[in-house]
Amino acid sequence: MLGVYLSGTGNTKHCVEKLIALLDPSAKAIPIESRNTGEEIKRNDMILLGYPTQYSNAPYMVRDFIKKNPTLWKDKKILCVATMGAFSGDGAGCTARLLKKYGAIILGGLHIKMPDSVCDSKLLKKSIEENRKIVREADEKIETVSQEIKRGNYPKEGITWISHLVGLFGQRLWFYGKTQNYTDKLMIHESCIGCGLCATLCPMHNISISNGKAMSGKNCTMCYRCISSCPQKAITLLGKEVKEQCRFEKYY
Incomplete structure (x- = not known):
C-alpha cells in the first residue's frame, strides 16, 4: 500500500x-x-x-x-x-x-x-x-x-x-473556461524581496528568481503552497491581496 x-x-x-x-x-x-x-x-x-x-x-x-x-x-x-x-x-x-x-x-x-x-x-x-x-x-x-x-x-x-x-x-x-489550460494569473507584487522560498516550494517548478524578484511561469497548479508561505505575502492568484495564510499546522 x-x-x-x-x-x-x-x-x-x-x-x-x-x-x-x-x-x-x-x-x-x-x-x-x-x-x-x-x-x-x-x-x-x-x-x-x-x-x-x-x-x-x-x-x-x-x-x-x-x-x-x-x-x-x-x-x-x-x-x-x-x-x-x-x-x-x-x-x-x-x-x-x-x-x-x-x-x-x-x-x-x-x-x-x-x-x-x-x-x-x-x-x-x-x-x-x-x-x-x-x-x-x-x-x-x-x-x-x-x-x-x-x-x-x-x-x-x-x-x-x-x-x-x-x-x-x-x-x-x-x-x-478558466481552467482549460494552466492558469497564468499568479501575481507577484512589489513587496517581493526575492528570498526564493516560493521557487523552492513550488511543485511545478513554475517560479524562478530573476534580478532579485520572483517570476511566475504559466504552469501554476493552484496549490497555494507559495501564497500560504511567502513571508512578505507578496503572491496572489484569485484575489488581489492575501487575506490569510492558511497552513494546516495552525489548526492541528
Whole structure:
C-alpha cells in the first residue's frame, strides 16, 4: 500500500498520512512531485491518491501526472481521496474516471472537508477554533472510514453518476473556461524581496528568481503552497491581496 498526495497547505498530506497509517502502519505516503513516485507506484498494488478539490475537479498536476504515466495504472487498486473547503461534487470521481481509462481498479472515493486553503479570498474563512473543529471532525471521519475499509467496505463518495452531474453542473462547467489550460494569473507584487522560498516550494517548478524578484511561469497548479508561505505575502492568484495564510499546522 502506498499513499500519494498533492498538498499545498498540508491538509491533504495530513489526511492521506493519517488514513494510510490506520490501514497499514508499515506503509508510507509521498508527495506526487517526488522523483521516485512512479517507481513507488510500480512496487505497490494499492494506492491512496489524495489531492485538494478545485471547483469540483482535480488539480492540473494530478491529472497531468496520470496522463503522462499511462502504463502505471493497469490493475492498480486505487482509492481517490479528495479534500475540500466546502463543496466537492465529484472531486474523487474526476480522477477515478481518468484512471479507469488506463486500466485501474477503483476501490472507492472519499471526500474530506478541511479548512479552506484559498489565501487570497474572504470566502469560507473561519476562526482558528472553527477550523480546529473541522480538523477534529475530519480525523473522526478518517478513523471511521479506516474501520469500514478493514471490513471490506470502501466509501463511494464522488464516484457515482449523481455526483458526476452535481460536480459538472454545480461548478465545473461554470469554471471550465478558466481552467482549460494552466492558469497564468499568479501575481507577484512589489513587496517581493526575492528570498526564493516560493521557487523552492513550488511543485511545478513554475517560479524562478530573476534580478532579485520572483517570476511566475504559466504552469501554476493552484496549490497555494507559495501564497500560504511567502513571508512578505507578496503572491496572489484569485484575489488581489492575501487575506490569510492558511497552513494546516495552525489548526492541528
